Every structure is written in C-alpha cells, then in structure tokens.
Amino acid sequence: MEEGVTDEGGQKSRQGEPNREADAGELPTDVAAVREALLEWYEAEHRDFPWRRTDDPYEILVSEVMSQQTQLGRVIAAWSAFLDRWPTVEALANADRSAVVGFWSEHRLGYNNRAKYLHEAARQVTEERNGEFPRDPDGLQELQGVGPYTANAVASFAFDNGAAVVDTNVKRVLYRAFSVPDENGAFETGARDLMPAGESKAWNNAIMELGGVACEKTPRCDEAGCPWRPWCDAYASSDFSAPDVSAQSRFEGSRRQFRGRIVDVLRGQEALALDELGPKVRVDYMPEGTYGREWLRDLAEDLAADGLVELDERDADLDSDSGTDTDAETNATVRLRR
Numbered sequence: 085m086e087e088g089v090t091d092e093g094g095q096k097s098r099q100g101e102p103n104r105e106a107d108a109g110e111l112p113t114d115v116a117a118v119r120e121a122l123l124e125w126y127e128a129e130h131r132d133f134p135w136r137r138t139d140d141p142y143e144i145l146v147s148e149v150m151s152q153q154t155q156l157g158r159v160i161a162a163w164s165a166f167l168d169r170w171p172t173v174e175a176l177a178n179a180d181r182s183a184v185v186g187f188w189s190e191h192r193l194g195y196n197n198r199a200k201y202l203h204e205a206a207r208q209v210t211e212e213r214n215g216e217f218p219r220d221p222d223g224l225q226e227l228q229g230v231g232p233y234t235a236n237a238v239a240s241f242a243f244d245n246g247a248a249v250v251d252t253n254v255k256r257v258l259y260r261a262f263s264v265p266d267e268n269g270a271f272e273t274g275a276r277d278l279m280p281a282g283e284s285k286a287w288n289n290a291i292m293e294l295g296g297v298a299c300e301k302t303p304r305c306d307e308a309g310c311p312w313r314p315w316c317d318a319y320a321s322s323d324f325s326a327p328d329v330s331a332q333s334r335f336e337g338s339r340r341q342f343r344g345r346i347v348d349v350l351r352g353q354e355a356l357a358l359d360e361l362g363p364k365v366r367v368d369y370m371p372e373g374t375y376g377r378e379w380l381r382d383l384a385e386d387l388a389a390d391g392l393v394e395l396d397e398r399d400a401d402l403d404s405d406s407g408t409d410t411d412a413e414t415n416a417t418v419r420l421r422r
C-alpha cells in the first residue's frame with residue numbers, strides 16, 4: 085500500500101482509496117479470523133500482571149485506580165501492598181481515610197483524591213450495596229470517582245460484561261491495522277464491531293496488550309509476533325504513522341494549556357468555586373463529565389502544589405464518617421496565591 089496522505093479535513097486517507105465516512109470503520113471481511121488470531125496471541129504472549137489473575141471487582145478496581153497515574157511496573161508493588169493491608173472491600177471501608185491517603189502518598193500514586201474516592205467507593209459498596217459491586221458499567225459509574233473508562237474496565241475484567249475499550253493504544257492499533265479514520269466516533273464504531281460479543285474480558289485485555297507491547301509508538305511488528313500482520317494496512321505499506329499528535333495538538337488540550345487558562349481566569353478575581361471556574365476554562369465543562377469537577381480539581385491541586393493557587397478544600401467532612409464529598413467538591417474554591 086502506498087504512502088498515507090492528509091486530506092483537507094486533516095483525516096488520513098491512503099492514496100488510491102476512497103475517503104471513508106468519519107464514523108464508518110472498515111474492518112476485514114474475515115473478522116472471525118482476525119479475532120481468533122489476536123486472542124490466541126494474547127493467551128500465548130501476555131504479560132503476567134497479578135490483577136489479570138483475578139476476577140475480584142475490588143482488586144480490579146484498585147488496580148485500575150492506581151494505574152491512572154502510575155506506571156504499571158510501580159503499580160505491581162503498590163497493589164500487592166495495598167491488598168495485604170486492606171484485603172477486602174469491607175476492610176477498606178473500615179479503614180481510616182487518613183491511612184488510605186497516607187498509603188497513596190507513600191507509594192507516590194498521584195492525586196490523593198483518588199485514594200479518598202476509592203475509600204468512599206468501598207464505603208458505598210459495603211454500606212449501601214451489602215458488599216456487592218454493581219456488575220455493569222452504568223452501575224459501576226455510580227461509585228465515587230469511577231468514570232466511564234474505569235467502570236468499563238471493571239465490568240470487563242471482573243464480570244466479562246463491558247463494552248470495547250477505546251484508549252490511546254487501541255486507537256493507534258485500529259488506525260494502523262485497519263485504517264480507521266482519526267475520529268472518536270470511528271474508533272468507537274471500529275472497536276465495538278471488532279470485539280466478539282460477550283468476550284470483553286479477554287478482548288479488551290488482548291487489544292490493549294497489542295497496543296502496549298507490539299503496536300507501540302515505534303511498532304515492533306515482527307519482534308512481538310503481531311498476529312495482525314496479514315491484515316495490517318500499516319505493515320503492508322510501511323506507513324506507521326499514528327493518530328495525530330503534532331506539537332500543536334500536544335499543547336492543544338494539554339494539562340499545561342489548561343493550567344495556564346485557570347491562572348488567566350483567576351487574575352482579577354477573588355475566588356471562584358470549581359463549578360464557576362470550570363465553564364470559563366473550557367466550554368464543554370460539565371460538573372460530572374470527563375472534563376468536570378474531578379478533572380478541574382486535579383489541575384487546581386497541581387497548581388496549588390506549585391504554589392500558584394490556593395484551593396479552599398471545604399471538604400473536611402470527607403475525613404469524617406458521615407459525609408459524602410459531592411457537595412463539598414461543589415463548594416471548593418480556587419484563588420490565585422497572592
């Protein structure tokens with residue numbers, strides 16, 4: 085296949101082929117063979133992370149939350165130590181929140197709010213759900229701090245009941261292997277159509293593994309024995325470009341960009357509540373959405389750690405046994421440090 089080109093809309097097409105609709109992933113006709121090849125490769129080759137040997141939703145949730153900001157190699161030790169200390173969801177629910185947050189800091193697992201949310205989620209499962217985890221992505225999203233990606237991962241890996249994962253690795257694989265256009269809707273359609281029904285656990289693990297160890301930024305097609313070489317457009321064409329990550333787009337939408345915007349908005353203001361600040365920082369701010377309160381709070385904590393802003397937590401009741409933190413988060417305010 086020939087070199088890839090960029091059309092006026094910025095979407096990649098390959099010379100000699102018609103442009104595809106942005107939402108129309110085009111998969112090989114022998115999709116059953118494509119699926120089987122990947123699943124067999126995964127069974128034979130996959131890395132042996134300890135959370136891949138369990139289907140306990142609590143253990144999987146802990147691994148997912150830890151992996152959000154920490155490299156997998158470091159997560160292994162932290163995950164084992166965490167489960168030694170709090171082996172069940174009940175044990176975590178009964179722990180002191182300060183001990184959980186202390187563990188998080190000690191193991192450098194990123195934002196302490198994740199520890200607070202995890203503790204709160206354990207309390208919800210134990211006290212409100214009789215110790216039973218929700219079994220589908222919608223139900224799991226009702227747990228504190230569990231967003232769509234984590235909910236789907238836990239539903240997949242604990243209950244084999246999730247949808248197809250679409251993360252950066254999966255997008256790169258789909259883009260290269262089947263020329264799925266660089267557009268979110270197309271990636272979602274392609275990932276969904278490719279996943280064998282009812283096999284989200286094996287499938288999501290397998291395709292994420294492919295993106296993690298074979299179809300990396302610099303692909304290792306032959307060294308990793310990629311099972312999709314017979315079908316892969318990039319392998320055939322030696323065009324291994326990936327979805328657009330130009331220098332400009334790395335800045336557009338980056339944390340650095342939004343940190344700057346927060347500081348700009350706060351200039352000349354006394355203090356703003358998170359939900360007042362959010363819509364001034366990005367037009368698609370939705371308190372409970374992907375770019376919502378949790379996202380904004382993480383950025384504000386970052387800036388506070390750098391001494392640029394003050395975050396008035398007003399969530400002291402998070403550390404009590406009584407409160408939930410939803411209202412408290414709404415009330416948290418941010419101001420420039422004078």
Ligand code: SF4
Pocket residue numbers: 257260261298299300303304305310311312313316317318319324
């Ligand atoms: S053959 Fe290479 S480029 Fe294609 S999916 Fe496999 S690792 Fe990625």
